[in-house]
Amino acid sequence: MPVYEYSALDSRGKQIKGIIDADSPLSARNKLRGSDLFPVKIKESSSRVKSQPVGTASVNTLLRRIKASEISTITRQLATLMSAGIPLVASLELLITQEVNPLLKKVLAQTKESVNEGNSLASSLAQHSRYFSQIYINMVTAGEASGSLDLVLERLAEFSENQEALKSKVISSMVYPVIMLCIGVSALLLLVTFVVPKFVAVFDEMEKALPLPTLIVIGTSNFLKSYWWFILLIIIIAGFLFRHAKRTERFSRIWDEIKLKAPVFGPVIKRMIIARFARTLGSLLQSGVTLINALHIVRNVVNNILVAEIIDNAVEEIKEGKTLSAPLSKNSLIPPVVVQMISVGEHSGELEKMLNKIADIYEREVESKVSSITAMLEPFMLLGMAVIVGFIAFSILLPIMEMSQIVH
Numbered sequence: 001m002p003v004y005e006y007s008a009l010d011s012r013g014k015q016i017k018g019i020i021d022a023d024s025p026l027s028a029r030n031k032l033r034g035s036d037l038f039p040v041k042i043k044e045s046s047s048r049v050k051s052q053p054v055g056t057a058s059v060n061t062l063l064r065r066i067k068a069s070e071i072s073t074i075t076r077q078l079a080t081l082m083s084a085g086i087p088l089v090a091s092l093e094l095l096i097t098q099e100v101n102p103l104l105k106k107v108l109a110q111t112k113e114s115v116n117e118g119n120s121l122a123s124s125l126a127q128h129s130r131y132f133s134q135i136y137i138n139m140v141t142a143g144e145a146s147g148s149l150d151l152v153l154e155r156l157a158e159f160s161e162n163q164e165a166l167k168s169k170v171i172s173s174m175v176y177p178v179i180m181l182c183i184g185v186s187a188l189l190l191l192v193t194f195v196v197p198k199f200v201a202v203f204d205e206m207e208k209a210l211p212l213p214t215l216i217v218i219g220t221s222n223f224l225k226s227y228w229w230f231i232l233l234i235i236i237i238a239g240f241l242f243r244h245a246k247r248t249e250r251f252s253r254i255w256d257e258i259k260l261k262a263p264v265f266g267p268v269i270k271r272m273i274i275a276r277f278a279r280t281l282g283s284l285l286q287s288g289v290t291l292i293n294a295l296h297i298v299r300n301v302v303n304n305i306l307v308a309e310i311i312d313n314a315v316e317e318i319k320e321g322k323t324l325s326a327p328l329s330k331n332s333l334i335p336p337v338v339v340q341m342i343s344v345g346e347h348s349g350e351l352e353k354m355l356n357k358i359a360d361i362y363e364r365e366v367e368s369k370v371s372s373i374t375a376m377l378e379p380f381m382l383l384g385m386a387v388i389v390g391f392i393a394f395s396i397l398l399p400i401m402e403m404s405q406i407v408h
Helices: 026-034 059-061 069-084 086-100 102-116 121-126 134-146 149-206 211-243 249-261 265-288 291-299 306-319 336-348 351-408
Strands: 004-008 015-021 040-043
Touching: 004 026, 015 026, 026 040, 040 121, 069 086, 069 102, 069 149, 121 134, 134 149, 134 265, 134 291, 149 211, 149 265, 149 306, 149 351, 211 336, 211 351, 249 265, 249 306, 265 291, 265 306, 265 351, 291 306, 336 351
Parallel strands: none
Antiparallel strands: 004 015, 004 040
């Protein structure tokens, strides 16, 4: 019996590789599906295999990247072409001819070749899971199974565009405060490390005890000039330790809890998680993905252990025959209004529409909150910088003023 090497996805979207005995590639696929695995790639085992292993890449490929906006654009274009009645392979060929990103062009070409060989679009895209998320692949799978791939691609494009738009608005709102902070910190460092030392020589000639504010500024200046490398080293080590600690479940749990409870930013993060949860789940359900499979996928995109555990508990209770709203209502992290809207959606048979409404509401709230925080930060930052600069100026002028009074 022939032996086949396979690459497959489990119910959580995790990639699994191995070997299986089967009479034919079709038989191997059926065996994998019987084990609740989604076959991505199957080939007869051979010592002369020349294909590149999944997950490896050339140096040139690693140096390039495909932006999320580019994936969104080709998805929209593919949906438009297929809606116009153009076959999938021909649509992919048109996308390849007009694509300017060489890496994306290569990915599209390999996808077209795989589809030409008889593979589904989803399994062909899954070979490039570095660029196409599990949400993307699962929605395409559902679209192919239901025969509505063009509609699913439209939803995928809308989903990607919504996520990118929210991300862009949040980033653009924070750009100005960050620039102000960088300029302010740079100016203060320049003042303390270069301007203040010039006055130290003048103060030394006075041969007079300096006031406390002046001593504080001079001490800070001397410390920064002498130990800047130590401060930089501490920052690097702290960053390394933080990154390492985040890989542990215990620290990740603590950090995720801190983020949700943080003043000012905590409510924004919580709303972003709820918006992402609702938007992703709604899009998956709308595309025909089953509720349990959709929740498994959503679990991996919320980026918060506490919320992921809520989803895990929900999955277990749904398997026992309960509704989604029932387990969600038991946790204080999920706002009652969200639970109520989900319950209404379940009873009316329009859960996916209600989830998208929840996402719309919370995305608008995120934008509003970020704008409010930005407006609040700007005057506080200006005031803080003014106080620090004023203190430095006062500490420099104070000895000079005292000396002037003595002379008079």
